[in-house]
Amino acid sequence: MRPNPHQFVAFAYVVREGSFSAAANRLGVTQSTITQHVAKLEAQVGSQLLIRGRGGVSVTRTGQEFFDLADRLVALESAIAERLEGFETLEKGHLKVIANAPQPALEAIRDFAARHPFVEIDFALHDWTTATRLIRERHVDVGIITDAPMSEDFEHVPLQQISYVAYVHPDSPLAQRTELSLADLAHQTVILPEFGSLTQRVVSTALKSHAITLPRTLRMTTFPVMCEAVLHGIGVAIFLSRSGRLAQSLVEVPIRELSAQHEISILAPKDRARLRLVQAFIDCAERLAA
Incomplete structure (x- = not known):
């Protein structure tokens, strides 16, 4: 049939x-x-x-x-x-966008929405494992992902390089440091994203490699919640630097064992990347990153 x-x-x-x-x-x-x-x-x-x-x-x-x-x-x-x-000028449409961190996804959405106010956008934050799976399974139009998996089936557009830092309350003695070691956090409550996140994988690998143990850790679902926890004096968070405006109230301190650079990039199925809605969004993200 x-x-x-x-x-x-x-x-x-x-x-x-x-x-x-x-x-x-x-x-x-x-x-x-x-x-x-x-x-x-x-x-x-x-x-x-x-x-x-x-x-x-x-x-x-x-x-x-x-x-x-x-x-x-x-x-x-x-x-x-x-x-x-x-x-012609984009006057309607629908985009599904996901990311594993708020920035630079929200900046790209802000810029795109200002240029194309009648395009409907669905946006969601997911842990790295879920985000990459949703992109790989074509459940979204665009993903803004850290250390995105490479595939010939996807358009891959690098945006920026970034590293992990400790987010510290400004009143903490650690806020005066220019650099921290993971060992310096052994007596702190360390706030990490949920299991499945890239942060969790990177931190776990570094701890094992340097034979360091963090006795007290908390898992939280999203970066904004992690920042709120730090502001409430619950502990120190580890996440990608410059990840959101809420973090401007906190102090970012580099971590010696996590100094490697990680690439944030846009990922989209190649056939969808050629659609004008998706291409317009990619253009906005590239302009902001330039």
């Missing part, structure tokens, strides 16, 4: 948006239409593609294989539509 492109498009949007209702809203059709398209596609494939749950939908292994193809079809249809419509 010849595949129905409408079924693939409906399926792709359900995965990208996370629910049947959100996909219907994005495509401007009824939820029952989306449900019927996906059901017919599953019947034709002969296997379940989506698992429905209270929190939305998840993709089966077969579903992920078909989503990779379906999302490429959506990108191709978008490219064809752009050619037919011409390359």
Whole structure:
């Protein structure tokens, strides 16, 4: 049986948006239409593609294989539509952007939104492992990632080099130091991001390499929460330097064992990177980094 492109498009949007209702809203059709398209596609494939749950939908292994193809079809249809419509000023559209740290993602979003105020942007922060997986599985349009994995399937645009630092309360004696060692933090409560973060991996590797132990650590979900914890006197946070405006109230102190530079870059599937919405966002990020 010849595949129905409408079924693939409906399926792709359900995965990208996370629910049947959100996909219907994005495509401007009824939820029952989306449900019927996906059901017919599953019947034709002969296997379940989506698992429905209270929190939305998840993709089966077969579903992920078909989503990779379906999302490429959506990108191709978008490219064809752009050619037919011409390359006039961007007045509408939708972008899904993720990052593993607030900066420079929020600066790029601010600049893009000022230039294209009618484009809807969904933005989310994720730990490094989740962020790279979402990009690799094509669930987003653009990712701004530290030490992004390299692949011929993705457009890779370097933005800046950055290193890890200790974020210290300005009243702490450590704030007067020009450099710290991880050993200097052995008597401190050290605040780290959640498991799966690049920070956690980098710090763990450095501790093992230098035979240093940090007896008291706390895990927190996002960098802003980590900064709030430092401001409340809970401890010292380790994260990438210049990661957010909230940190301007804190003192950044370099850490000797974490002095290596890490690259922040934009990552996008190559077929999506050619779409004018995605390219416009990449251009904004590059201008800010220049």
